[in-house]
Amino acid sequence: MEYEFHWNIVFQNMPELLNGAFVTLHVSVLAMLLGIVIAILLAIVKMNNSKPFCYVATTWVEIARNTPALFQIYMAYFGLGALGIHLSPYVAVLSALVFINAGYLTETFRGGFQSIPSTQYSASKSLGMTSLQLYRYIILPQMLRRIYHPMTNQFVWSILMSSLGILVGMSELSGTTQRLQSSSFRTLEFFMVAAVMYFIITKLVLLGSSLISRKLFKGEIG
Amino acid sequence: MNFITPLSWDDTGFILTGIMNTVTISVVAIVLGTLLGLIVGFMRAESSRVVNALFGGLLDILRSVPLIIQLVLFSTFIGAMGHPLNPFVAGSIILSLYTMAFMSEVFRSGFESVHQSMMTSARSLGMTYWQTIFYIRLPIGLRAVFPSWLGVALSVIKDSALVSVIGYMELLRTSEQLISRTQQPLMILIGVGIFYFIISYPLSSYGRYVERKMTT
Amino acid sequence: MISIQNVHKSFGDLEVLKGVSLDVNDGEVVSIIGGSGSGKSTLLYCINAIENIQKGKIIVDGVDVHSKETNKDKMRQKLGMVFQQWNSFPHMTVLENAALAPRIVKKMSKAESIEIAKKELVHVGLGDKFDVYPTKMSGGQQQRLAIARALAMKPDCMLFDEVTSALDPELVGEVLDTLRLLADEGMTMICVTHEMGFARDVSDRVAYFHEGVIAEIGEAKQVITDPQNPLTQKFLSKVR
Numbered sequence: 028m029e030y031e032f033h034w035n036i037v038f039q040n041m042p043e044l045l046n047g048a049f050v051t052l053h054v055s056v057l058a059m060l061l062g063i064v065i066a067i068l069l070a071i072v073k074m075n076n077s078k079p080f081c082y083v084a085t086t087w088v089e090i091a092r093n094t095p096a097l098f099q100i101y102m103a104y105f106g107l108g109a110l111g112i113h114l115s116p117y118v119a120v121l122s123a124l125v126f127i128n129a130g131y132l133t134e135t136f137r138g139g140f141q142s143i144p145s146t147q148y149s150a151s152k153s154l155g156m157t158s159l160q161l162y163r164y165i166i167l168p169q170m171l172r173r174i175y176h177p178m179t180n181q182f183v184w185s186i187l188m189s190s191l192g193i194l195v196g197m198s199e200l201s202g203t204t205q206r207l208q209s210s211s212f213r214t215l216e217f218f219m220v221a222a223v224m225y226f227i228i229t230k231l232v233l234l235g236s237s238l239i240s241r242k243l244f245k246g247e248i249g
Numbered sequence: 250m251n252f253i254t255p256l257s258w259d260d261t262g263f264i265l266t267g268i269m270n271t272v273t274i275s276v277v278a279i280v281l282g283t284l285l286g287l288i289v290g291f292m293r294a295e296s297s298r299v300v301n302a303l304f305g306g307l308l309d310i311l312r313s314v315p316l317i318i319q320l321v322l323f324s325t326f327i328g329a330m331g332h333p334l335n336p337f338v339a340g341s342i343i344l345s346l347y348t349m350a351f352m353s354e355v356f357r358s359g360f361e362s363v364h365q366s367m368m369t370s371a372r373s374l375g376m377t378y379w380q381t382i383f384y385i386r387l388p389i390g391l392r393a394v395f396p397s398w399l400g401v402a403l404s405v406i407k408d409s410a411l412v413s414v415i416g417y418m419e420l421l422r423t424s425e426q427l428i429s430r431t432q433q434p435l436m437i438l439i440g441v442g443i444f445y446f447i448i449s450y451p452l453s454s455y456g457r458y459v460e461r462k463m464t465t
Numbered sequence: 466m467i468s469i470q471n472v473h474k475s476f477g478d479l480e481v482l483k484g485v486s487l488d489v490n491d492g493e494v495v496s497i498i499g500g501s502g503s504g505k506s507t508l509l510y511c512i513n514a515i516e517n518i519q520k521g522k523i524i525v526d527g528v529d530v531h532s533k534e535t536n537k538d539k540m541r542q543k544l545g546m547v548f549q550q551w552n553s554f555p556h557m558t559v560l561e562n563a564a565l566a567p568r569i570v571k572k573m574s575k576a577e578s579i580e581i582a583k584k585e586l587v588h589v590g591l592g593d594k595f596d597v598y599p600t601k602m603s604g605g606q607q608q609r610l611a612i613a614r615a616l617a618m619k620p621d622c623m624l625f626d627e628v629t630s631a632l633d634p635e636l637v638g639e640v641l642d643t644l645r646l647l648a649d650e651g652m653t654m655i656c657v658t659h660e661m662g663f664a665r666d667v668s669d670r671v672a673y674f675h676e677g678v679i680a681e682i683g684e685a686k687q688v689i690t691d692p693q694n695p696l697t698q699k700f701l702s703k704v705r
Contacts (some may be wrong), residue, residue, distance in 0.1 A: 090442075090446070095407035095421065097421060101438060106435050106438050106439075187315040214301075218318060333638045344640055366548065370552035371554075373615070374618055375539065376566060441473075
């Protein structure tokens with residue numbers, strides 16, 4: 028084994044790496060929040076079947092789900108660039124992630140909503156509940172339980188996929204790692220640390236998610 | 250702005266190489282990932298907690314680090330150790346392991362979904378343990394997870410685009426090069442997008458159809 | 466034919482069978498009745514070596530079921546068991562369900578196993594359902610399939626564990642009729658059941674299980690209509 032590990036340079040640049048991790052986190056959080064909002068709208072449109080909006084929604088969802096994430100990032104960065112719309116790497120990656128999240132989450136929300144048996148509706152109505160009460164106390168809480176796990180997975184996915192920012196020069200964790208290693212030639216050390224950082228971030232997110240779910244759902248559905 | 254320029258013969262050949270490479274590495278990763286995932290998923294479904302936890306930990310790592318980082322890390326690592334591999338081999342290894350991580354979850358849940366009582370009935374008929382696995386648990390479990398398996402397979406096809414970072418000339422990378430040559434980003438990108446879409450959409454629709462049929 | 470000698474069985478700290486002894490002769494039909502948790506189903510599982518025992522012996526046709534030298538898979542071929550949940554193999558047709566075990570366990574040829582399967586399916590009244598998938602049939606039909614599947618292995622004795630308990634009331638009759646038919650044909654049967662009418666009319670003997678032991682055993686009609694043990698009387702009065 029010929030390779031000599033030099034960790035010092037990596038640790039010297041920790042602040043920058045942490046900054047990159049921070050960018051990763053906030054682009055992912057934003058991508059989730061915006062994605063959720065749009066997905067709610069798209070889901071409602073799809074379930075109400077109101078043409079022509081339904082076609083738009085379906086097209087959005089199917090393009091988001093059937094093309095690679097990297098392709099969508101390139102479309103946002105290079106594709107729009109060709110049309111004269113020059114997005115910064117950050118905005119391009121964010122837009123692509125929002126687009127994809129909206130696509131996947133629409134189906135998640137739709138599935139969660141439609142999986143609630145119709146007997147829940149009849150039972151509540153026969154107890155005299157108004158539609159608002161029905162949705163607030165019966166439907167939405169049950170929906171939340173069904174979509175919680177997929178949503179967590181989508182968030183983790185966003186975090187991992189943000190690493191594609193490296194290819195369009197974005198300064199999230201991977202991009203920062205790339206920049207630092209190319210000037211110091213310590214590729215292996217830097218990327219190993221980056222891998223560990225992603226692992227820790229992912230684990231923390233999953234931990235946080237399960238803690239929140241325990242608080243919210245008080246251990247009903249595993 | 251020229252929207253559509255006809256591609257030269259060379260360029261078309263170039264794109265076709267990209268398509269071939271994408272298909273090749275996807276197929277390799279799907280096949281290896283499925284085989285390995287079957288074995289690991291089966292072992293996790295039938296084993297003790299200790300074995301389960303060990304595998305679980307390893308698979309966890311594969312699913313918690315971005316694919317791009319895994320690819321770069323692996324290729325740098327083997328280069329530093331003095332045994333560099335060509336991009337196809339290195340990419341296949343990582344992509345297959347990545348696929349295996351997800352496939353093993355799919356298969357594990359499939360196996361676990363076969364009720365123990367079905368196995369008990371089979372054993373009461375005199376079948377040996379392995380006969381019950383082969384004739385009952387495997388067929389029923391695998392049928393149940395077909396839609397999920399298809400979902401992972403389609404993801405792999407899309408994720409294959411990432412192997413370009415270690416130098417593998419798959420479709421998206423070749424299209425990139427074409428763009429810099431012809432300065433037609435939109436046309437080429439859209440063409441590439443259509444290609445992925447044509448592969449993915451019919452298959453995922455079929456998967457949803459099967460899923461619907463299975464739940465009625 | 467089956468000799469159960471002072472069997473004790475525990476699940477962890479909980480002792481479920483506390484010294485059960487019972488001899489079942491060739492061609493005899495014995496019904497086991499009792500409250501839930503009294504250990505009746507567990508006894509059947511021990512006869513079939515699905516569960517092991519801590520003390521005592523179970524001898525089937527001269528072979529000690531739980532001894533280390535016994536090949537349990539081979540032994541199970543002699544005992545047919547039908548459960549409360551019919552557990553049809555959903556990925557095979559009715560005919561394939563019944564023909565599978567003879568083919569892969571007894572290593573019969575495909576043609577032979579199909580012939581045997583067909584015979585038993587007709588026997589239980591499923592002669593018109595060979596190519597149907599079990600999920601398309603009623604519970605009663607699937608339960609009869611389970612019986613035919615077990616019969617196809619030509620067992621010496623059949624064990625029935627509450628085979629009608631999971632059925633809708635109108636389907637219970639067809640399954641009980643099948644059991645009656647087998648009894649008339651001279652099959653040795655041990656039936657754990659809640660159907661008192663069946664126990665009284667079809668069995669030779671009835672055993673009442675209470676908290677892990679046989680509290681009373683005797684001639685079927687006598688035990689059901691005129692129980693001697695106050696425990697039995699109490700149970701039967703609740704069930705009537």
